[in-house]
Amino acid sequence: MQLWLIPIFPLLGAALNGFTGRRTSQGIQSAIAVGSVLLSFLWVLNILLNSMPAPGAEIRESYFTWISSGNFSLSVDLVVDRLTAVMLLVVTGIGTLIHIYATSYMSHEGGFYRFFTYLNLFMFFMLVLVMSGNFLLLFVGWEGVGLCSYLLIGFYFLKKSASDAGKKAFIVNRIGDFGVLLAMLLLINTFGSLDFKTIADKVKTMPVELSAGILTAICLLLLLGAAGKSAQIPLYTWLPDAMEGPTPVSALIHAATMVTAGVYLCCRASALFEHAPIAQDTVAYIGLATAFFAATIGLVQNDIKKVYAYSTVSQLGFMFLAVGSGAYAAAIFHVVTHAFFKALLFLGSGSVIHALEGEQDMRHMGGLRGKLPITFFTLLMGALAIAGFPFFSGWYSKEAILSAAHAHSPWMFWVAALTAMMTAFYVFRTIWLTFFGEYKGHAHPHESPAAMWIPLAVLAVLSVVGGFLFNVPHFLEGVLPAHAHGHDMTLEIIGSSAGLLGIALSYLFYVASPGLADSFAESFSGLYNLVYNKYFVDEVYDAAVVHPLERTSRGFLWKFLDQNVIDEGMVHGASSGALGLGSLLRLLQGGVVRNYATWVVLGAVFIFSAFSLLGGAR
């Protein structure tokens, strides 16, 4: 089926723009960038329409041996099964829309071709990630998307905050990658293979007493990696900073695709997680905690992109909660719907920012409803979807997650429902502050061009009908481990009302009685400051890890240990010792023969006694 064509198109696009971009026009660059991703999308459609793999089946193509050592060898395998099919459609489909949007959004920015080179390169790595047949090739994509994320966050590299954010993203992700790397080592130790299918087969026949410890370790290490890539506690801090990148990047990489790779990884490794209940529970706890705390931070941010960033962290938490509850298909369902509405929210916010000439602070917005009608309407659809308004896309996937959480443990359902309410609250807060009330800025807002609003419109349609249209859990039946739990009307009603209540509350706070939010913040100023400052987690990490590491390395390891102890003390010590010894030995050579004779005798005595002590001369 020529699966390799899917990732290769964007790679070629990146190479073309990368090498020729300095001499070509923006039109040509856009055509290459969008065209290459569109070709991938079409090729995906062609493959899936002609030979959609049955549940449990896969299309596999093996190209060449990548790494070998002794009897071990690992080949470059691309695989399409139903899980990959879903991811492929999301990545190439949403990717195409965002590329189109970006051609307009970035048209006034310097480094146009550089941007699209990175963006196409990202698509290549993301496609490798989701199509890989084994962990190591997945890791190629995994690291590759991390690299592109680094490059694109730091796209405005003249700004220190941007290059700092890029570096932070890369390094925090590296901490996660450390986990994936170790997990792979343990997998080879345990199964002698990194192939998904081989491992899934072997793990079934593995005796429980052998598997429990090692599988738990492997899964926890994978979770560390997933937490890095998908911005979960404790490694989420890079994602809000990542908003330094251009908005299309936030939409594509830091909302719709790359950050869901951690969820994808857990689903790929579901056979392992199913046999490691402790690790699986940990996934649920981390997901729930992340969902909740990120949502609280999202309630009070003033930068519209920051709100959506924390929202992404929170929504990814929902997906982890699903994985931890054993509802893998629900997690992937939410990956899909989230890709629709969160890409829409980011692109919509980009349209607002674009209209306001770069303004991101919602306190300087307001009343834009009339000036940006398309943006307003589409953004509203996205907000309704993420808020879980009944029969919008987000509603379907969120209900699936809530009911899975309830089956796992009821209290989790309640925390998740509360989080869902907060989600609706903060998202509608952005809508009210941006589009309602009086305009408080000084720019001259204008609606965005068609290349920007058409993707918005498509995503808005998907956000509305995507959940109803694409029954992802049904599609994935027999692909991922499933836990039976039926529809519980009560739970659905509670879940839906949580969203509606959140919308209503934010209406009350920001439209009906606008002073309420401020007076609330004043009366709980301690709590407000704590949350507004993101619980000071960055500051704690800096104080507890970054600064001590740097100080110890400089003060202790380098200046003291390396320069003073080893170099001054031992090395120069040895050389001055040798000099001293030399001057001592000089005393022995006084030229007086009688003294020499004495030394000869003493030496002989010493040697013989040493020999006898050591067991005699044999």
Added chain:
Amino acid sequence: MNILAILLLLPLIGFVAALILPAAVTKRFVLGFSLLIFAVSLLLIGTTVQNPAGMTWVTDTAWIDTPAIRFHIGVDGASLWLVILSAFLTPFAAYISQKTIVHRQKEFYAYLLLLEFGLIGVFCSLDLFLYYVFWEVVLVPMYFLIGIWGGERRIYAATKFFVYTMAGSMLMLVAILYIYTKAGTFDLPAILLQMEAGKVAFTQAEELALFLAFFLAFAVKVPIFPLHTWLPDAYAEAPTAATFLMAAVMSKMGTYSLLRFNLNLFPNASHDCAPWIVVLAIIGIVYGALVALVQPNMKRLVAYSSISHLGFVVLGLFSGNQFGLDGAVYQMLCHAISTGALFILIGYLQDRKQSLEIADFGGLATPAPNFAIVFLIATLASIGLPLLNNFVGEFLILQGAAKANIWWAAFAALGVVLSACYMLWFYQRTFLGEAKSAFTDLRPTEWLTITPLLVLMLWMGIFTQTWLPGISASNKVLLERPTSKIALQVAQ
């Protein structure tokens, strides 16, 4: 006469010729001649890759009758690539010096060929005494390269380098002589055969002492913590070409020799000492990375990073299994390319600004975008990004370590995290931000130099099968030798 023997003698001939020829043509002569040597070295590949397990291109004739020292050389699947590496990188050293070395050119270029002679000799000698001669030959040109054409503290650095290495290798000479008294020969394959037949056996104490004598010499050369403090001085003070050759090729003398001699000759001591050496290797990995993090001087930064990377190689060697050994050999080649490229690029930075302090740079990506991209690729290779070369070596090494003891791998993998920290910070401070002043982008000659290295980074990261099967086959011989088979399997 066989090609390997010719290849070995060519640099010596070139050295003499360079001394005789008029000074005006030396630099072009040496460049051309070293390229010729490289071309000759490529002729070795076919045969050796066909039979990587055994020794190929063997020349074995008497050199000195009493004591019986033989001119015995040959290459197998592992050493082949180190020989070619030496031949491949020497022209780079000659080329990058064409403009920067202005005084005493004749000697400079002559020394490059003498160095190449020593390096190739070390990698193909199969006679202990012959090997020792080459080992010491390397020292001489490098001492002068640092001492004559180095930076401000060149005399200090050169002396330190010389004394350190010399002190290490004296004991090795004693050990070699001791082995001769036991085995009656300096010939490595002959000694190994005698050991397999049980004709030569060392007591535990003897083996340990001999092992340590060899180990010390190699540990200085690699260097292994805490014998590393000559390295930052030597790397920082040496001219670019010498730093380049030291980091890329000379450091591999130590790791290669650990493989060829310590693991082959003293399997039991290797086994007993492995945990200790691994601890030193891991300390080196983490320590080198942490100290690299805070270096204000870019050459020193990469020097310390080199200590960290070479710690991986030592870790792989003493993991004592196929993964570890294959990874170690592969990583020797990969490190040569990626660190070599970094030092060349740093040399270009130094040429333009006459400084090595990171603080003197900044924002170079705006005036020199190509330079920034090329440097980024070298940086990414150095931090082990998949599809670039170092990843393959480090992955195999970590797998080897994990087979022996998962905690070894866990601690060593910290080095992978830290490498991203120091390299990206370095990159940020040098290339990102507002441009401070005008800066020339890569020149055509510089493109010409760096492009082959970039291509190799990708090639070695993706098409590993060019190298790995041969390396694997020759390591397998070592692992399956009757004397070492059991001993090298470190307990889980």
